[in-house]
Amino acid sequence: MESLSKNFEWFDQKWFTLETFQSFEYENSIVLYFLAIIPLVFLVRFLLFVSFRQKIEVAFFTNSLKSHWSVYLRFIPDILMAGIMATLIIALARPQKTSENIERNSEGIDIMLVLDISESMKLQDLKPDRLDAAKKVAQEFVLGRLQDRIGLVVFSGEAFSLSPLTNDYDLLQRFIEDIDYEMISKPGTAIGLAIGVATNRLSESKAKSKVMILLSDGDNTAGNIDPYTAAKLAASYRIKIYTIGIGKDGRVLMGTDPFGNDQYVENNMDESTLKTIAKLGGGSYYRAGNNESLKNIFETINKLERSEYKENRYKNTSDFYQVYLSWALVLFLIWLAFKSTFVSNPVED
Numbered sequence: 309m310e311s312l313s314k315n316f317e318w319f320d321q322k323w324f325t326l327e328t329f330q331s332f333e334y335e336n337s338i339v340l341y342f343l344a345i346i347p348l349v350f351l352v353r354f355l356l357f358v359s360f361r362q363k364i365e366v367a368f369f370t371n372s373l374k375s376h377w378s379v380y381l382r383f384i385p386d387i388l389m390a391g392i393m394a395t396l397i398i399a400l401a402r403p404q405k406t407s408e409n410i411e412r413n414s415e416g417i418d419i420m421l422v423l424d425i426s427e428s429m430k431l432q433d434l435k436p437d438r439l440d441a442a443k444k445v446a447q448e449f450v451l452g453r454l455q456d457r458i459g460l461v462v463f464s465g466e467a468f469s470l471s472p473l474t475n476d477y478d479l480l481q482r483f484i485e486d487i488d489y490e491m492i493s494k495p496g497t498a499i500g501l502a503i504g505v506a507t508n509r510l511s512e513s514k515a516k517s518k519v520m521i522l523l524s525d526g527d528n529t530a531g532n533i534d535p536y537t538a539a540k541l542a543a544s545y546r547i548k549i550y551t552i553g554i555g556k557d558g559r560v561l562m563g564t565d566p567f568g569n570d571q572y573v574e575n576n577m578d579e580s581t582l583k584t585i586a587k588l589g590g591g592s593y594y595r596a597g598n599n600e601s602l603k604n605i606f607e608t609i610n611k612l613e614r615s616e617y618k619e620n621r622y623k624n625t626s627d628f629y630q631v632y633l634s635w636a637l638v639l640f641l642i643w644l645a646f647k648s649t650f651v652s653n654p655v656e657d
Contacts, residue, residue, distance in 0.1 A: 318631040332628065335402035342397045346390055353386075388643040395636040399629040409622040417456045417613055418473050418515040420506040421446055424524035424554075425489055426464035426497050431525070431575065432561040434599050438554050441599050442523055443484050445606045450480050452610050459509050462487060463502035465494030465530040469509055496530025499581065503538035503549070511545050518545065519613050522585065523552040527578045535581055539588035549589025550609050551582040556597040 322328055334340060423442060434441035450458055457473040460483055470491075471483045503522065510518045520542060528535045542549055560575045579595065586593040596602035 318634045323628075323631050323635070329403075331405065332403035333406055335404060337401060339397055339401040343394060346393050346397075349393075350386060350390060385643055385646050388639050388646065391639045392636050392643065395632040395639065399632040399636065401629075403628045403632070404625050405628070406623055406625045409624065416515045417517040417519060418459075418510055418513040419453070419456060419519045419521065419613070420459045420461060420473070420509055421449075422461045422463065422502050422506050422520060422522040423487065424464070424497060424499075424502075424526070425462050425487060425491060426526065427489065427495060428497075428525050428555075428575075430489065430563065431555060431573070432563065433556045433575070433597070434554065434602065438525055439487070439489070441602055442554060443487055445603050447481055447484050448603070449606045449610060450477050450484070453477070457513075457515070459506075460484065460487075461502055461506045461509070462491055463498050463505075464489075464492045465496035465498055466492050467498050467502040467505045467531070468492070469505055473509060473513065494530070497524060497526045497528060498531030498533075499524055499528040499585070500533035500535035500538040501531030503535060503542055503585070504533045507538065507542040507545060507547060510542075510547050517613065518547045519591075520547055520549045520589065521552070521609060522549060522582070523554055524582065525553065525555045525577060527581050535585055536588060539585045543589055547589065548591045548613075549586055550591040551586040551589075551593045552602070552605055553577055553579050553582050553593070553595045554602065 423439075423446065425439060429439040429442070430437050432438075455475055457475050458471075458477075458480055459469065459473040460471040460480065461467060462470050470487070471480060474480065499522070503520070506520050506522075510520065539549060555575055555577060557576050558574070559572045562571045562573045565571055579593070583593045594605040594608070596605055
């Protein structure tokens, strides 16, 4: 039954709706102008018929001759012929529908974001503080990627993987939003351990490019892995490391005391560790002293590490002229059938 219904799919009034005609693309659209000629053809034919028709005198009084509804049946062949001509013209115009399929192949980049959540990230030289500023630009960075897999590692005195490599960006956004100082209770800054955890995640990656972005505001003060050794290990897995030192030197706002007074601390960050890590990892080191510079750094890295996309476009064109040829054939057969009936009687009553 299903195959039968498909065979008669053309037998549907939908093919003559304005919406259907507007949805088509016509290969020979100029042919459609001939549709306007059809009424002219029948108008000329009617005028010629009226002017040169043969009349038969009948021996009846004029008052005794009455019109009958069957007189109008003689217009059926002309209507059928007009339909035949119209459907043939539409078929000649080659109505089509084109669908375009796009296939994008990405060679892909796997990225690990390694974020410091130690106590010093509470300092407010970035607004509202270092950690929240870092979380915001990290979320923007994630939104700027297409199809790349991204993972998360957080660290202070210890380090752990918060998210494996994934391209579920909504999930990553929630993970970043939930990052908090309380995730790790042990104090300190275990940079070497954090690099080791991130390297472990990236070590089995088959991606053409593997990148680690490490953001911290201090020197390595915890963990049982030396950061330089960890960086060399990452380099052996072809992992490129970008390091970002966050915060400015000097007197930095720490918060307020119970009485609402501002509290400040002296901050002097040793950049040598982060610089050496970046050099060993084949990447670059950046210093972010405020929110704007931190945003610009992530935008720079975003431009440096872009996936290569190959786009293939396929156009699938479907012809529908067969539908209108089928209608033309049916109308022609009906027209032939009427030729053998009284409807086509040339004698005028």
